[in-house]
Amino acid sequence: MTRKRFYSLFSMRLISIVALWIGISNSLAYAQTTIDTILSNQILFDNNQLSIQPVLNQSWDFQHKKNCLTIQGAFYNQSNAVNTQVAHALLFNSFIDETIKERTFKKLRTTNGYEDEARWSLQYGHYSPKLKLAYFFHYTYRNMRQMVFNKESFEFVFAGNKMFEGDTISINDLQFRYVAYNQLQFGLSKTITKANHRVVIGAAISVLQSPQYLHLSADRSSIYTAPYGEYLDVKYNMQAEQANNGAPEFFSFKGTGMSADMHVSYQKNQNWMLRFNVFDVGFIKYSNEINSYKGDSAIKFEGIVIDNILNFTTPTIFKDFKSDSLFKILNIENSKKSFIYIHPVTFQLCFSKSIIHNKGMISIGIQHKTQSKYYPYVWSKFSYACKHHFVPSVSVGFGGYSYYNLGIDLTKRIRICDVSIGSTNILGLFIPQHFTSSSLYFRASFVF
Amino acid sequence: MKHKIAYLFILLIVVIISANSCRNKESGWNTNLLAPIATAELSIANLVSDSMLTTNSDNSLNLVYKNTIYGFDFSKSLIDIPDTGISKAFRLDSLKLPQQDFNVRFSLGQLCRQLIASGSAGSVFLGNTIISRNGGFMVYPALTGLTVPATNYDASLYFREIDLISGFMDGWIKNGFPVTIKNVHFQVRNQIGGEVVIDDIIDSIAARDSVFRVYNLSGQHVEGQFTFQLINFDTPGSYGVNAPVDTSDQFELDFRIFGFRASSATAVFPSIDVLASTEDVTQEIQGGAKLTYIEAEEGTLHIYIASSVQEGLTLTYTLEGAYDKMGRPLRVSSFVPPAPSTTTPSRIDRVFDLSGYSIDLTGKDHNTFNTYTQTINARVDSSGIERTITSSDSLTISYSLENIKPRLIKGYAGRDTLTIGPETSNFDFFKNILGGTIGLDDVKLSMSLENGIGVEGDLVIEQFTAKRNTSSVALAAPSVMNTRIRVNKANEFPFRTTQTNIALNKSNSNITRLFELLPDRLEYAMKVYVNPNGNDGTYQDFVNANSKLNVNLNMELPLSLVANNLTLKDTLDFNIGNSLADLESIKGGAINLIADNGYPLEANLDIIVYDEYGGVVDTLLKNYTISAAGLNSSCRVDASKKSYDKIVVSESRMDNLKRAYKAVVIAKFSTKSNQTACNSYLKIYSDYKLKLSLTADFRYNINAKF
Known part of the structure; x- marks a missing residue:
């Protein structure tokens, strides 16, 4: 056997193995879609993880319709202090005036949290009668921010240090993270039905590709502003990684990683169902072209020292304030190195009970994320199937980084298409200046 | 792009947010920042260069000023070698046959x-x-x-x-x-x-x-x-x-x-010598100089030949005793082609560079002065053709030494009297002082006569006057003025200038009054007597291209003074520019000026900013007073004093300042009357400093994009 032929056969076998693995993965992915769409009700585009539209999603009867195409988008933000108006201004680049800031300042507590996420996705699912598996292919773009901060940090950032003249700003437990990535997911699920019992087991695996990442953490840091700003006493213990500077390319591969999702549910008749989901168990590794900053020191900053005041040009001063020089002054170590971002994992447990002769459904659930200062989020939702395939729902929730949330969504079947629009905090959408959370999601599913 | 795609699906929220956004074109948020911009310590050392400052044993300071107020370049005025030219005709009677x-x-x-x-x-x-x-x-x-x-x-x-x-x-x-x-x-x-x-x-x-x-x-x-x-x-x-x-x-x-x-x-005709002539040419040099040697910095030898001889000639010119830097003699040869006819001579015109040649001027017998020795040889080059040469055939040779600029001459430089001035020299030591008065405890002035010329002389200072505007003070120093001051010749090997110092202070002159005038120019008149004792017969005078007689002022001004609104003016670059994007984010505010004064002088500051066309852009500071530090019982500052002021900078003023090109600082210094109790003069010590800090109290727009 020639070496060339050997390699040819070897390659073919390798391709066969990969194809088989992809097939299994696809089946798992499809199962996940099935889980999401039938049972968990759009959990991928609703990070409050409220289960909605339980009735209609079950209507994708893949025994008769083998294919399902879904397009969806979702946004949410939640905080215990930061007004939705501030969040929206930051996201949509509008102006935050003094009134908006003052409202937020009044709500600030010793420790505060904030998170948001925007995503859109395109999903194709297929049921294979031969394998008795549902599998899917799913593309999602996600970008999310998460922040934990103390009161003075927020006031310093949004009001400046003048209000602290002659006083010290303490910065403790400050965390800020922004990550954006493309997610390519394959999954499958297996439904086992026996008598009145039905168990669904599904899993999915994803390839992640991240063009942007920014992380900043600071603790045991402080800034003292002398009267008239004569000098600043800065103590800092900070670390930052930055992968978004100058790299907005959508498909650039600054970071790549993997993640996995898992789903288990048990359903008895059409009466009740218990579900357990684990999402985003994974990581993204960023390459060594990423800027990393680290500093742990204290300085007394009196401005740029001019050796000869009679021989300087004004731009020199401002030039010296550029980031590189500032880092030097602050003794912040700047290096290029790779690092790994561990994705926060989401756990969900949900119980659903059919009521009103199977026309209504009520669910309660709890969700937790492995994020700093994140409180378990508890929610409940009620849906009712009206005539003409119209299903309105209402929900309430508490926890996470927010206080309380009042949600609503509307779903309507139009021929082969299910269209849903909703929010887990409708008040934050319409009265953003008074509420610290909001969300909005939209979905259209086609079965054929 | 990715955001837009994502947010297509949340159209409603976009509408809600954009409704808010449309109300205000600004983005981000404004913060009030209070931060130091720059700090600088200003001491006397910043105002003057290190070489202009000395410290006494008690740490009090002296200002030192050195400047050449007059430089007499003897190489230009004393060494003037006139052009020398000789034209000579040679006849055939000199023709020899073998x-x-x-x-x-x-x-x-x-x-x-x-x-x-x-x-x-x-x-x-x-x-x-x-x-x-x-x-x-x-x-x-x-x-x-x-x-x-x-x-x-x-x-x-x-x-x-x-x-x-x-x-x-x-x-x-x-x-x-x-x-x-x-x-x-x-x-x-x-x-x-x-x-x-x-x-x-x-x-x-x-x-x-x-x-x-x-x-x-x-x-x-x-x-x-x-x-x-x-x-x-x-x-x-x-x-x-x-x-x-x-x-x-x-x-x-x-x-x-x-x-x-x-x-x-x-x-x-065979190849035969037809001419051989060696002769001396003596020049008359003005001033009675008797030179034995020159080194030419530049100059040319110009040779012109006209020949009616109908045969080719090779002419060789040798300047005897002339050698280049490599020791090669100055010998140049030219070929003179046969004359077309006896009535139409052939001509050649040649110029040779004499730069770098040293030339002996003592003649062929080495017993005279200002004399070149030159030899001319002419030789017929046989053409193998029969020619007729008659007694009317001639060879005319003209040669000249032109534009000789020596870099060194030796001999006797002559006896002469040179009159200098009255002339005015700018004196820039007080150039930045606009007005006010100053009282000086003392001034030590050394007038140094630095002679780099190998010629002895006497210098007589007839006038030395300090002037400012229309005021003037003439130097009164009986031991110096109108007195012959001997200036010894420089040493040739090794070359070393001689120094003759004339010391002036408050005890032998009115020099203090002279400089209390804060002069901006000095007027002087002098006479230099060259070789006042005549020729000593050694012929060892020398002058080279760098020979100068410099009159230097070495002034030592102890910083012990009384100032009354002593006004200094200086112009600084002040160009914020438009290219700094960071400044676009500044929405107005104020600049705090903090002065921590360690000098016992009160200062009153004006800062006026001009555009590049000289138009006033803004008056940043007007009558900003920096208080004087107090004095202890030893009449020294032991604690500085802080002064504050605020320059309000609105957004429109900030835009205006972007046109700024130069800033003119006018500072008035005064010693306070209560401080004069220590002494009529206040000493400035080396540890005195004025610390200036600029801090920004700005409203700053942060336009963070997430």
């Missing part, structure tokens, strides 16, 4: 054949007898009237014809016969013209003997083809005794012609 040799041979056998051919019975008999006795002996009879036919000779290889101014022919006349010959009469005639060149009769030549003859050919016309004829000779015979008979015995003439100086010659 020596030529020729021989005449006449054997006994030839003589016998001449006798036989004569037809006379006796002669025939004698001829036959001698021939028959050849190899033996016979008795030769006495004979008279013997002749030998004319013989032609051709010397046209050397010349065809020549008219001699002078010339000689000499040679040996040898009698190889076995008998004495007498009354030997011979002639040399031009073959074509027939002129007799030589006609001589020799009385007697003994057997086997010879005589030497010299013939003067001056004034003769000689042809290259000539005839020799033995017209007559007699013999007394062998006096009755047998004498050997050998028909190969010869009568010989070995002649040479030499010492030909021609007025006209037609010849194929």
